[in-house]
Amino acid sequence: MEQTPLAACPTCGKTDAKKITYTWWGGALGPRMMNHVKCNNCGTGYNSKTGKSNTTAIVIYMVVIIVVFAILGAILQGM
Numbered sequence: 001m002e003q004t005p006l007a008a009c010p011t012c013g014k015t016d017a018k019k020i021t022y023t024w025w026g027g028a029l030g031p032r033m034m035n036h037v038k039c040n041n042c043g044t045g046y047n048s049k050t051g052k053s054n055t056t057a058i059v060i061y062m063v064v065i066i067v068v069f070a071i072l073g074a075i076l077q078g079m
């Protein structure tokens with residue numbers, strides 16, 4: 001398996017982080033889409049490719065999910 005180099009943690013600057021496979025906000029798909037990792041040193045979650053916090057991306061992701069479900073709900077109710 002090919003290991004992509006990790007970006008440094010935005011909080012403490014270490015490159016010791018583990019991949020997150022499941023989160024409350026994105027299920028199993030969200031963290032994979034955003035290369036979400038968690039720092040083993042300070043516990044900060046961030047993007048392993050950009051080395052930046054994923055907070056903005058997570059908020060956008062959640063809004064998109066909510067909108068999709070709202071649209072689906074509206075469609076289902078109209079049937």
Ligand SMILES: [Zn+2]
Nearest residue numbers: 009012039042
């Ligand atoms: Zn850290």
